[in-house]
Amino acid sequence: MAIQFFNTLTGRKEPFQPLEPGRVRMYHCGPTVYDYAHIGNFRSFLLADLLRRHLEYRGFAVTQVMNLTDVGHIRDDADEGEDKLEARARRERQDPWALAEHYIRAFFEDLDVMGVRRAQVYPRATEHIPDMIRQIERLLERGHAYVVEGAVYFDVSSFERYGALSGNTLESLRAGHRIDPHPDKRNPFDFALWKSDPHHLMKWESPWGPHGFPGWHIECSAMGMKYLGESFDIHTGGEDNKFPHHECEIAQAEGASGRPFVRTWLHVRHLLVDGEKMAKSKGNFYTIRDLVAKGYSGRAIRHAILSTHYRAPMNFTLDGLEAARRTLERIDVFRAALADPRPPGDTPEIEARIEAARAAFGAALDDDLGISPALAALHELIGELNKRALRAGDAARARAFLAEVDDVVGLFATPAQLRGAAEIGLTAGGTLRAAPDDAEVARLVAERVAARARREFARADAIRDELKARGVILEDRADGTRWRREG
RNA sequence: GGCGGCAUAGCCAAGUGGCUAAGGCAGAGGAUUGCAAAUCCUCGAUCCCCGGUUCGAAUCCGGGUGCCGCCUCCA
Numbered sequence: 001m002a003i004q005f006f007n008t009l010t011g012r013k014e015p016f017q018p019l020e021p022g023r024v025r026m027y028h029c030g031p032t033v034y035d036y037a038h039i040g041n042f043r044s045f046l047l048a049d050l051l052r053r054h055l056e057y058r059g060f061a062v063t064q065v066m067n068l069t070d071v072g073h074i075r076d077d078a079d080e081g082e083d084k085l086e087a088r089a090r091r092e093r094q095d096p097w098a099l100a101e102h103y104i105r106a107f108f109e110d111l112d113v114m115g116v117r118r119a120q121v122y123p124r125a126t127e128h129i130p131d132m133i134r135q136i137e138r139l140l141e142r143g144h145a146y147v148v149e150g151a152v153y154f155d156v157s158s159f160e161r162y163g164a165l166s167g168n169t170l171e172s173l174r175a176g177h178r179i180d181p182h183p184d185k186r187n188p189f190d191f192a193l194w195k196s197d198p199h200h201l202m203k204w205e206s207p208w209g210p211h212g213f214p215g216w217h218i219e220c221s222a223m224g225m226k227y228l229g230e231s232f233d234i235h236t237g238g239e240d241n242k243f244p245h246h247e248c249e250i251a252q253a254e255g256a257s258g259r260p261f262v263r264t265w266l267h268v269r270h271l272l273v274d275g276e277k278m279a280k281s282k283g284n285f286y287t288i289r290d291l292v293a294k295g296y297s298g299r300a301i302r303h304a305i306l307s308t309h310y311r312a313p314m315n316f317t318l319d320g321l322e323a324a325r326r327t328l329e330r331i332d333v334f335r336a337a338l339a340d341p342r343p344p345g346d347t348p349e350i351e352a353r354i355e356a357a358r359a360a361f362g363a364a365l366d367d368d369l370g371i372s373p374a375l376a377a378l379h380e381l382i383g384e385l386n387k388r389a390l391r392a393g394d395a396a397r398a399r400a401f402l403a404e405v406d407d408v409v410g411l412f413a414t415p416a417q418l419r420g421a422a423e424i425g426l427t428a429g430g431t432l433r434a435a436p437d438d439a440e441v442a443r444l445v446a447e448r449v450a451a452r453a454r455r456e457f458a459r460a461d462a463i464r465d466e467l468k469a470r471g472v473i474l475e476d477r478a479d480g481t482r483w484r485r486e487g
Numbered sequence: 488g489g490c491g492g493c494a495u496a497g498c499c500a501a502g503u504g505g506c507u508a509a510g511g512c513a514g515a516g517g518a519u520u521g522c523a524a525a526u527c528c529u530c531g532a533u534c535c536c537c538g539g540u541u542c543g544a545a546u547c548c549g550g551g552u553g554c555c556g557c558c559u560c561c562a
Contacts, residue, residue: 029562037562044562084560166557172489173558216560238562239492268562269492272555307511308500313493313555320499323512330511333525364501372501376510383510386526457521464523475524482525 003058003366005234006311008242008265009165013368016264018233023061025228026051027262029220029237029245030066030122033103034085036287037110039305039316040278044238044268046302047310047369049116051236051266053408054365064119065227067220068107070100071125071202071213083213086201096201100126110288113298115410121227125219129204132214132222135256136193137207144255148184150196150209156189159251165265166243191248193218217248221261224249230257236266271305271314278316291321300325300487303411309371328411328487329473334382335402335412336484338395346393350385354397357381361405371409378405435471435485445474445481452476 003016018024028048031037037045048066055062071085089096104124111118136152139145144158156162156170163169173189182188192215194208203211224232230253237246246265253261270277273284291301303324308314357377364374385398406412436444448463464474471486 031562032560039562041562047562167490168558169490236562239556240561243490243557244559270556270562275554277555304499311492312500315499317498320512323499326513327511330525337525370501372499372510376501379510383527387528452521455521461522468524473524476520476522477525 003055004368005264005266006368007263008267009262011167014264018060019231019263022059023063024055024234025063025232026065026234026236027220027224027228027232028064028066028119028235029241030068031103031107032069032084033100033107034088035103036106036289038278038285038287039273039291039301040238040271042110042114042288042301043271043305043310043314044236045111045116046114046306047266047268048119048236049410050306050310050369050371050408051234052117052119053410054369057362057404057408058366063228065121065123065224066119067223068100068104068122068124069219070097070104071219083200083202089201097126100124106289113288113292114302115299117410123223123227125214125223126202128219128223128226129214131226132218133194133206135218135222135225135252138256139193139252142255142258144251145193146186147208150212151184151192152194152208152215153185153190154193154248154251154255155186156191156251157187159255161254162189162251163247165247165250168243168247191215191217191244193252217245218252220245221249221253221256224262225253225257230259230261232262234264234266235262236268239267239269242267266310268310269313271308271316273316275315286316294318296321296325297487299328299411303328306409306411307371307375310369325487329484331378331382331402331412332484332487334386335399336482337386338390338399338402340395340479342390342392342395344393345391346397347388347391350388350390350394351397353384354381354394354401358401358404361408365408375409378402436467441467441472441483445483448474449481 004013005016006013026048029044031041045066048064052062052064069085071083085096085100088094089099092099136145139154140147140152143155145152145154163173170187170189182190194206194212194214196209196212197203198211200211200213203213206212224235235246235249242265250261272278273286276282276284278285288298288301292298300321301324304316304321305314307324357380360377361374364370364372364377381398381401385394388394390398402412444463444467448460451457451459451463467474467483473484473486475482475484
């Protein structure tokens with residue numbers, strides 16, 4: 001079956017076909033760098049990562065672009081707005097540029113902890129002001145925008161497809177009376193492309209005045225087109241961006257180029273935490289770093305978030321995170337067992353079983369990134385192989401399949417994803433116990449093996465308990481003692 | 488007020504007309520173990536409610552209830 005995605009633009013699943021055979025170009029709405037990224041942000045970033053990994057698994061060369069919004073958006077189209085990044089900078093008496101720099105570095109650290117592969121380009125809004133100005137000029141030339149006292153607005157009445165993405169029409173927008181008429185705007189739904197404000201901390205010279213800054217939709221269309229072309233394949237983001245952000249992007253991009261902007265739009269459903277909308281005031285707000293500081297690994301967080309289909313409502317809980325951790329441990333144990341010495345040979349039946357799992361895994365993801373049935377195929381295989389005596393060839397085949405699976409889901413144990421809080425500089429509070437290094441574990445395990453040989457079980461159990469408390473699990477097996485770190 | 492989505496076991500979550508409703512986590516009992524761990528075996532669902540269509544519905548239609556999103560800057 002061909003790959004298919006649910007395209008917001010058409011409201012249904014459709015077969016995916018890139019504009020250029022074999023190559024996929026996609027753009028992802030990235031973070032606004034005025035704070036640490038939270039798990040909701042990461043639901044969106046993880047969709048982008050899974051999408052990229054699966055497309056690569058299916059043989060496509062993928063070009064990914066994710067913006068870094070380092071100039072806050074204007075607060076609203078009715079002026080008087082405050083830039084979020086600037087608001088934070090003023091509050092903390094910091095230079096907004098330094099603040100952005102700090103949170104950009106933190107963002108990349110979080111990406112690593114979460115096992116997210118790097119996009120090819122992370123364009124910063126502040127480094128693309130000339131590109132935005134050029135696009136605004138094109139919009140003015142083509143009659144899609146107008147200037148009022150140093151500000152430039154997009155004229156939505158000039159773009160008849162406005163609303164096509166979100167299912168809105170100008171009439172239905174008017175029906176909800178939440179937008180007050182703006183004196184400078186020809187139409188209440190016209191949106192700002194450029195604003196002037198001499199008091200803004202981050203400001204640039206433009207054809208419309210010496211002290212201005214871009215509107216909050218223009219960066220994505222300008223940067224997307226710069227790095228991916230006037231038309232590209234996929235654009236992703238949170239569902240809240242559907243309207244007005246992405247709607248405006250389409251209007252700007254297509255208004256400027258006269259060509260179709262993006263083929264396929266994918267939107268991530270917002271997650272809930274403990275059954276409620278995540279909000280700082282509710283105390284159910286988690287950044288990645290909050291969870292790492294509680295001792296959870298990046299991959300456990302990754303699994304907890306990724307294992308729910310991106311368009312389904314997801315309820316994030318610490319219990320769920322704990323379940324994710326346990327699930328990954330089960331996979332770890334299976335993977336470790338595959339390295340055991342085995343008699344040579346192959347079992348045709350097992351080879352067929354692995355092939356079936358491979359087919360089911362790929363087919364599930366082909367269908368709009370169906371992660372649940374894909375992971376179920378893996379778990380079913382593990383359950384079946386656990387009860388079979390595998391020969392060397394069988395184990396090698398299973399290892400190869402697992403490597404493929406991990407290439408797509410990125411969930412199995414890797415050092416980076418197992419890193420604790422110490423590695424990202426959060427141990428100030430000392431919430432994490434000190435994990436022993438491999439040499440120390442080896443020493444304690446050897447000591448315990450000797451104690452067991454002398455039948456000094458109290459001593460042996462004490463060592464096992466100590467290691468357990470420090471995140472290392474021991475297993476006494478017929479062929480010796482094996483250890484692993486908790487997920 | 489306008490537009491849209493979701494509701495499946497203690498928790499998470501597949502399944503969109505038809506064999507005994509996937510899979511994971513948690514829990515109970517058993518095998519195994521010095522004890523554990525891991526693994527294996529056994530055990531769990533009036534598919535939100537009411538009505539309808541159909542030989543047959545979790546799945547389609549109508550109504551209801553609940554939750555969520557967008558319509559303002561939030562993934």
